[in-house]
Amino acid sequence: MNQNLAPLRTRIKICGLTREEDVDVAVAAGADAVGFVLYAPSPRAVSIARAAQLARRLPPFVTPVLLFVNETPERVQQALLEIPGACLQFHGDESPEQCLAASGGLRPFLRAARIPLGEAAAGFDLVEYAQRYSLAQAILLDAHVDGYGGGGKAFNWSLLPPSVDCHLVLSGGLTPANVTDGIRLVRPRCKTLAVDISSGVEATGPDGQALKGVKDADKIHRFVAAVRAADANPRQNS
Numbered sequence: 673m674n675q676n677l678a679p680l681r682t683r684i685k686i687c688g689l690t691r692e693e694d695v696d697v698a699v700a701a702g703a704d705a706v707g708f709v710l711y712a713p714s715p716r717a718v719s720i721a722r723a724a725q726l727a728r729r730l731p732p733f734v735t736p737v738l739l740f741v742n743e744t745p746e747r748v749q750q751a752l753l754e755i756p757g758a759c760l761q762f763h764g765d766e767s768p769e770q771c772l773a774a775s776g777g778l779r780p781f782l783r784a785a786r787i788p789l790g791e792a793a794a795g796f797d798l799v800e801y802a803q804r805y806s807l808a809q810a811i812l813l814d815a816h817v818d819g820y821g822g823g824g825k826a827f828n829w830s831l832l833p834p835s836v837d838c839h840l841v842l843s844g845g846l847t848p849a850n851v852t853d854g855i856r857l858v859r860p861r862c863k864t865l866a867v868d869i870s871s872g873v874e875a876t877g878p879d880g881q882a883l884k885g886v887k888d889a890d891k892i893h894r895f896v897a898a899v900r901a902a903d904a905n906p907r908q909n910s
C-alpha cells in the first residue's frame with residue numbers, strides 16, 4: 673500500500689457535459705477537469721465544435737478532457753487543434769500504440785480500464801494493464817457495461833490489487849453518497865487518486881429517469897463536498 677504517498681487533495685473530473693450552465697457549475701464547485709464525450713452513439717455526445725465552444729468557458733488550470741471510443745487519429749488530432757490544452761481519454765478498445773498515435777505523443781491521455789462487475793473484478797489484472805499502458809498519464813477505472821461507459825454502475829472496489837504503480841482515476845457509478853468509501857478503499861492502492869463522475873450528478877426528469885447530458889447543480893456541489901470531506905478526514909482514508 674502506498675499510503676505515505678497519498679495526496680490530501682483528490683482531483684475531480686465531472687464528465688459528460690453538454691451545457692454552458694453545467695460547465696459553469698462544475699468550475700464554481702471546484703472541479704479540476706471537465707469531460708466532453710466525442711463519441712456519437714452516446715446520449716451525451718457533443719461535436720468537436722460544441723466541445724470547443726464549451727471549453728472556451730474554462731478558466732486557467734481547469735482541464736478539458738476529450739473522451740473518444742475507437743476514434744481515428746485524424747479526428748482526435750482535429751479535436752486537439754480546436755481545443756488546445758486538452759487531455760485525452762481513450763475509452764474503447766485502443767491498444768497502447770493506437771493511444772500513442774492518436775495523441776501524437778504531444779498530449780497526455782487517460783486509458784480507461786473496464787473492470788468486470790461483481791466477483792469477476794478479481795480476475796482483472798490491473799497491474800499488468802497499467803504496465804501495458806505505461807505511457808498513459810493515469811488509468812481510469814470504469815465498470816464494464818454495454819456501450820463502453822457512462823453506465824452509472826460501480827464495480828467492486830475492494831477487489832482491486834493492493835498496490836498499483838500508477839496514478840488512478842476512479843469512476844463508474846460514483847455518487848455523492850458513495851465517493852467517500854471509494855476514496856477510502858482505492859487511494860491507498862495507487863500513486864495518486866482522482867475521481868470522475870457523470871451519471872451520479874445527472875438531473876432526473878418528472879418520470880424519475882436520468883436526463884443524460886443534463887447535470888444537477890446540487891448533486892455536483894454535494895459530490896465535490898463529499899470528496900473534500902474525505903480528503904479532510906484522514907481517519908476515513910487510512
Ligand SMILES: O=C(O)c1ccccc1NCC(=O)[C@H](O)[C@H](O)COP(=O)(O)O
Nearest residue numbers: 687714820821822824843844845870871
Ligand atoms: O458517458 C457516456 O455516454 C460514455 C460513452 C462511452 C464511453 C464512456 C462514456 N462515459 C464515461 C464517463 O462519463 C466517465 O469517464 C466515467 O466513466 C463516469 O461514468 P458514470 O459516472 O458511471 O456515468
